[in-house]
Amino acid sequence: VSTQSTGGENIRCVKWVPLGNNVLDKASYCVTVGQGSNKNVILWECDTDNIALLDKKPIESNGTSLAFLNSKTFVTGSDDAVNKELKVWAISESRISSSSTLKTSNQNTTHISSTEKAVASVGEQGFLQVHLPSQSRPVYSAKTEMCLNSSSFYLTHSVLVGSSAGQVHCFDTRQGTSPSSTLSSELVSILSIAVHTTQPFIIANSRSDGSLLIWDMRNNKFPLATFAGHASAIWEVQFEKEKSDNLYTSSEDGQLLMWNGAALSGVGGVAGRGR
Amino acid sequence: MSTKSNVGAVWINESKLLLYSKSNPNERFGIESWEPNFTSLINKYIIFEGHTVFCDVQQSNGSDVQSHSHAYRSVLRAAIQEHGSEDEDDKKLIALYELIWSFCEVLFIEHLPGGCVLPYLIELMQWHFPQPLETLNDILTFEEPMDHPKFWDCVMSLLFQGHIQEASALIKITPDGNELNSFLDKMPLLQNFSGHSLSEFKLSWSMWQENCKQSLESTHFVLDQSSDIMEILCGNLDTFIKYKDLAQTWYHLMTSYLLYSMPTVTVVTLHHHARDMMGVYKDYLTPLDEILFSAMEFDAHAVLTQCISQFRNSWWLAAHLADILHRANQLDDTELQYGCSLREYSLLQYASELIFCEDLWNVGMDYYMECKKFGKAYLELAIPKIPLDSQNKALQVWSACQKHGLSEIGASICRVMSSMAKQCDNLGLALIWSLQAKDLVSVTSIAEKILDNYIENWWILKLRLP
Numbered sequence: 196v197s198t199q200s201t202g203g204e205n206i207r208c209v210k211w212v213p214l215g216n217n218v219l220d221k222a223s224y225c226v227t228v229g230q231g232s233n234k235n236v237i238l239w240e241c242d243t244d245n246i247a248l249l250d251k252k253p254i255e256s257n258g259t260s261l262a263f264l265n266s267k268t269f270v271t272g273s274d275d276a277v278n279k280e281l282k283v284w285a286i287s288e289s290r291i292s293s294s295s296t297l298k299t300s301n302q303n304t305t306h307i308s309s310t311e312k313a314v315a316s317v318g319e320q321g322f323l324q325v326h327l328p329s330q331s332r333p334v335y336s337a338k339t340e341m342c343l344n345s346s347s348f349y350l351t352h353s354v355l356v357g358s359s360a361g362q363v364h365c366f367d368t369r370q371g372t373s374p375s376s377t378l379s380s381e382l383v384s385i386l387s388i389a390v391h392t393t394q395p396f397i398i399a400n401s402r403s404d405g406s407l408l409i410w411d412m413r414n415n416k417f418p419l420a421t422f423a424g425h426a427s428a429i430w431e432v433q434f435e436k437e438k439s440d441n442l443y444t445s446s447e448d449g450q451l452l453m454w455n456g457a458a459l460s461g462v463g464g465v466a467g468r469g470r
Numbered sequence: 471m472s473t474k475s476n477v478g479a480v481w482i483n484e485s486k487l488l489l490y491s492k493s494n495p496n497e498r499f500g501i502e503s504w505e506p507n508f509t510s511l512i513n514k515y516i517i518f519e520g521h522t523v524f525c526d527v528q529q530s531n532g533s534d535v536q537s538h539s540h541a542y543r544s545v546l547r548a549a550i551q552e553h554g555s556e557d558e559d560d561k562k563l564i565a566l567y568e569l570i571w572s573f574c575e576v577l578f579i580e581h582l583p584g585g586c587v588l589p590y591l592i593e594l595m596q597w598h599f600p601q602p603l604e605t606l607n608d609i610l611t612f613e614e615p616m617d618h619p620k621f622w623d624c625v626m627s628l629l630f631q632g633h634i635q636e637a638s639a640l641i642k643i644t645p646d647g648n649e650l651n652s653f654l655d656k657m658p659l660l661q662n663f664s665g666h667s668l669s670e671f672k673l674s675w676s677m678w679q680e681n682c683k684q685s686l687e688s689t690h691f692v693l694d695q696s697s698d699i700m701e702i703l704c705g706n707l708d709t710f711i712k713y714k715d716l717a718q719t720w721y722h723l724m725t726s727y728l729l730y731s732m733p734t735v736t737v738v739t740l741h742h743h744a745r746d747m748m749g750v751y752k753d754y755l756t757p758l759d760e761i762l763f764s765a766m767e768f769d770a771h772a773v774l775t776q777c778i779s780q781f782r783n784s785w786w787l788a789a790h791l792a793d794i795l796h797r798a799n800q801l802d803d804t805e806l807q808y809g810c811s812l813r814e815y816s817l818l819q820y821a822s823e824l825i826f827c828e829d830l831w832n833v834g835m836d837y838y839m840e841c842k843k844f845g846k847a848y849l850e851l852a853i854p855k856i857p858l859d860s861q862n863k864a865l866q867v868w869s870a871c872q873k874h875g876l877s878e879i880g881a882s883i884c885r886v887m888s889s890m891a892k893q894c895d896n897l898g899l900a901l902i903w904s905l906q907a908k909d910l911v912s913v914t915s916i917a918e919k920i921l922d923n924y925i926e927n928w929w930i931l932k933l934r935l936p
Contacts, residue, residue, distance in 0.1 A: 205829050231829035274860060303860050319861045321896065340898025342861040359861060360902050382905060384865060403865060428869060
């Protein structure tokens with residue numbers, strides 16, 4: 196494990212640039228979006244010994260979320276109470292540039308998820324909105340009564356959203372604005388949702404009390420399993436792409452844990468520092 | 471500051487004074503402000519990295535103070551080297567922090583073999599005054615190095631800093647090079663004398679210097695500078711004072727003089743030599759010099775109070791230095807006029823600087839919680855003033871309150887958030903926050919509104935409650 200300083204940038208969200216054909220080859224690249232006094236979108240080049248800043252663009256409001264459509268295009272969300280928009284960015288020859296905006300109803304966009312063709316955003320006002328990158332207005336919009344903290348595209352036409360009331364709603368974008376199904380658990384904020392890469396009916400969600408729930412969407416009465424490995428809120432959960440039974444959770448307690456979903460037990464982890 | 475007489479002042483906030491004329495209160499002279507600047511990258515770097523080291527110190531409960539002090543010093547040096555180009559004023563300030571920290575570490579914290587402090591001071595001077603090596607690189611690019619205008623200054627500076635090999639390489643090309651190098655090559659150095667006793671080193675060094683003195687009397691040197699070099703090797707104070715401008719500061723000159731007169735000087739007697747050298751530079755002394763002298767007198771309390779007075783814009787140095795000196799048993803817990811120890815007072819002030827910053831409130835919380843006497847009370851006053859800009863931030867502040875046993879404050883936050891959600895007609899969110907606050911009255915009122923909604927609009931909130 197290597198640790199590199201990012202020069203004091205206050206980073207809110209980081210995502211790897213997906214591997215593409217010709218944009219950025221060989222090295223690994225990631226994009227971060229910042230908040231506070233240093234509000235920037237930054238493209239970094241990473242290897243095991245060094246992190247180098249390639250390009251930096253300022254943003255007007257605190258960046259809150261980030262998702263890639265493909266290796267050349269990504270979308271950022273912010274807490275912009277005035278403009279209420281998502282920004283679409285392009286990567287070209289190690290440079291980033293703002294290309295368009297997508298109008299949203301969310302004053303504070305808490306999370307963005309994406310596929311190659313669509314972007315879903317959720318926010319504190321309880322709106323879920325789905326955009327096509329080419330259209331400024333959303334093509335689908337639904338509202339809940341809760342603050343929504345997380346989202347994930349599910350199957351072909353559905354979006355899962357996690358709320359501050361401990362519920363995960365599944366919205367089918369072809370059928371109305373009410374959830375097609377709801378997973379309910381205790382009144383604990385859902386902070387992140389991940390869908391199993393090969394068994395799409397298996398989802399994981401992480402919560403503000405440090406617990407991790409595994410659900411089978413075909414039987415949505417009770418979770419399959421609940422893990423309590425973290426001392427503080429788990430802000431992100433991801434299934435591993437190659438070995439999809441493995442899960443990773445990162446928490447405010449400074450730990451990154453790896454879970455073996457097949458064995459339904461934790462196998463190891465990395466203790467980090469800070470938040 | 472205005473120099474007008476009859477000036478009145480009134481507080482705007484904790485770090486701003488409005489100055490006005492007492493005879494005509496409408497006449498304003500301006501605002502005096504000493505708000506810390508936490509927006510620059512270099513300051514953010516030392517805040518976050520310093521916080522990481524601080525948390526490690528608290529968890530280790532005072533063991534391995536030396537390595538933690540080294541960690542703090544590494545943070546400061548890394549800040550200067552990696553982020554110094556951004557803001558020159560901040561860089562200079564942090565360079566002062568590093569200088570003070572380095573001296574305090576050597577004098578209060580390091581385990582000095584035999585009490586000998588000189589090798590550590592030499593290393594300090596080499597780091598803080600890198601110009602001689604930079605000039606050496608420039609000289610070596612010349613075809614005839616002796617033609618470089620700063621050749622002899624560089625030689626003297628290298629000798630002052632104990633760069634014996636480098637000085638010897640330059641001296642070699644001078645007319646008296648062979649004679650001088652025959653002594654330089656044999657100069658005993660304390661850092662090379664491991665495995666031998668201090669007495670053996672003293673004997674060896676005395677004999678070497680005696681030889682230098684005899685050679686000075688009997689040898690005729692071609693150049694005046696060669697005589698000066700020999701005088702330096704013999705530890706002649708007047709020759710050191712002649713070249714005091716190369717040393718720039720009294721502590722550099724003191725270190726250089728001790729290298730050639732008393733290489734086994736102990737930390738206990740250092741302040742005697744410091745006072746003598748400060749007299750040489752008496753027209754150029756600054757408050758920084760008093761801080762360093764207090765450190766040499768082992769007066770940790772004076773060091774900290776002078777740092778607090780000198781660095782009004784930020785409590786970073788005072789807070790972390792007080793904590794590490796306390797861990798090293800160099801600062802006691804005597805209660806001062808503030809009602810708490812100097813360590814706790816410094817930490818409270820630093821935390822108070824951070825708690826109202828957008829990005830730093832949770833860092834400030836950790837410092838408050840390490841103040842056993844007043845930390846919780848200060849936190850209870852500060853938390854209600856933290857702006858709750860978003861649901862997630864409110865959730866984080868509430869979680870922090872739960873973690874630190876501030877359940878009343880946490881409940882208050884929940885009530886505020888519930889009230890805000892009700893104003894936006896977001897009954898579901900309001901209900902969640904009221905449930906977290908365990909506010910029965912509010913929950914009942916919201917439930918009634920939800921039922922009214924159902925009666926009017928046939929809409930019901932679908933929520934599974936525990």
